[in-house]
Amino acid sequence: MKQQTAARLALICLVIVAGIGQQALGRAASGNAPTAAKGVPKFELDPTWPQLPNNWVLGTSINISIDRRDHVWLIHRYRLVPAEKKDRAAPPVLEFDERGKFVQAWGGPSNDYDWPDLEHSITVDYKDRVWVAGSNPVNPVSGSRRSDDMILRLTPKGKFLSQLGRRDSSGGNKDTKNFKMPCEMFVYKKTNEVFVADGYGNRRVIVLDADTGAFKRMWGAFGKPPGGVDNCKIVAPKSFPDAEGPPHFNVAHAIRVANDGTVYLADRENRRVQAFTPDGKFIKQLIRTQARFARNLALSPDPQQQFLYVGADKDIAIVDRKTLDVVGTVNPAGMIGAGHHIAVDSKGNLYIAQTATGMQKLVFKGLSPTR
Numbered sequence: 001m002k003q004q005t006a007a008r009l010a011l012i013c014l015v016i017v018a019g020i021g022q023q024a025l026g027r028a029a030s031g032n033a034p035t036a037a038k039g040v041p042k043f044e045l046d047p048t049w050p051q052l053p054n055n056w057v058l059g060t061s062i063n064i065s066i067d068r069r070d071h072v073w074l075i076h077r078y079r080l081v082p083a084e085k086k087d088r089a090a091p092p093v094l095e096f097d098e099r100g101k102f103v104q105a106w107g108g109p110s111n112d113y114d115w116p117d118l119e120h121s122i123t124v125d126y127k128d129r130v131w132v133a134g135s136n137p138v139n140p141v142s143g144s145r146r147s148d149d150m151i152l153r154l155t156p157k158g159k160f161l162s163q164l165g166r167r168d169s170s171g172g173n174k175d176t177k178n179f180k181m182p183c184e185m186f187v188y189k190k191t192n193e194v195f196v197a198d199g200y201g202n203r204r205v206i207v208l209d210a211d212t213g214a215f216k217r218m219w220g221a222f223g224k225p226p227g228g229v230d231n232c233k234i235v236a237p238k239s240f241p242d243a244e245g246p247p248h249f250n251v252a253h254a255i256r257v258a259n260d261g262t263v264y265l266a267d268r269e270n271r272r273v274q275a276f277t278p279d280g281k282f283i284k285q286l287i288r289t290q291a292r293f294a295r296n297l298a299l300s301p302d303p304q305q306q307f308l309y310v311g312a313d314k315d316i317a318i319v320d321r322k323t324l325d326v327v328g329t330v331n332p333a334g335m336i337g338a339g340h341h342i343a344v345d346s347k348g349n350l351y352i353a354q355t356a357t358g359m360q361k362l363v364f365k366g367l368s369p370t371r
Contacts, residue, residue, distance in 0.1 A: 184253065199249060250267065
């Protein structure tokens with residue numbers, strides 16, 4: 001009898017242990033987001049993603065966003081498709097499902113709104129609104145000298161909702177109605193505010209009500225009033241000291257707001273990431289001036305959002321979000337580079353929009369030991 005009882009207990013223990021192990025294995029196999037455990041995220045290229053229909057051709061894959069269903073939204077510069085392939089140019093906005101299967105495409109000039117002459121940014125927010133912005137004429141390849149000083153809001157089907165700002169209308173860093181070639185937007189759900197990295201022409205973060213577009217506040221580098229020259233001057237090679245860096249942004253290129261309200265701004269040509277409170281108070285920065293840094297930003301999707309991904313020179317830096325220490329890099333075999341803009345889905349997979357080189361999906365493969 002005692003032997004049978006002991007055997008039953010042993011079997012129960014085995015079942016419990018096996019169940020715990022299977023749960024952990026299931027989390028890894030399903031690609032669930034990393035937790036606050038020790039280690040850094042590791043990735044593997046998915047060479048089959050995405051699937052373009054109709055023999056379509058993409059121009060410059062410029063920005064990428066993930067919606068709440070883990071659908072992937074790409075905006076590309078369709079006007080830059082080579083002349084001999086123009087008849088196969090895909091519409092500027094494309095939606096794919098989580099497997100990379102094409103869902104729909106739309107976008108382009110309209111009499112109802114000012115479509116950008118040079119597409120730069122797309123953001124899909126928690127209400128499924130699609131935000132689109134451009135950066136003309138920072139790059140003369142468009143052939144137009146008109147200034148994209150506006151942001152569009154559209155439905156997931158491309159129906160026009162509203163326009164913030166107007167083309168050729170920017171009054172500079174103090175203008176609360178218009179932008180100046182805005183680089184990227186992020187909608188923070190807790191306050192329903194849109195944070196704009198207004199960075200190719202202006203030198204600021206500007207915050208608006210995401211429903212009405214009403215101005216809330218703005219700030220520049222170190223949380224000071226925005227200033228500096230209102231044009232994009234690329235710094236290559238670096239011409240500034242390491243320490244704090246210049247007093248103003250130079251291409252405020254990417255922006256993210258963490259669940260705890262911390263705002264991260266990629267100050268691209270100053271090669272630094274600055275962190276702020278939601279009200280614009282400067283917290284700290286990560287600056288790396290030896291090579292290209294702070295091209296783009298993305299947050300890991302675990303509840304703590306432990307990691308901040310930062311586009312560097314030829315790879316993507318993995319940054320501990322709380323300390324702003326670089327703890328690893330993303331550079332799996334076949335990766336096309338650090339990307340122009342990047343995004344992360346709810347499973348931790350990383351997506352890269354790498355301008356003329358195309359776009360890629362890097363599959364999250366769990367955590368590896370810190371290097």
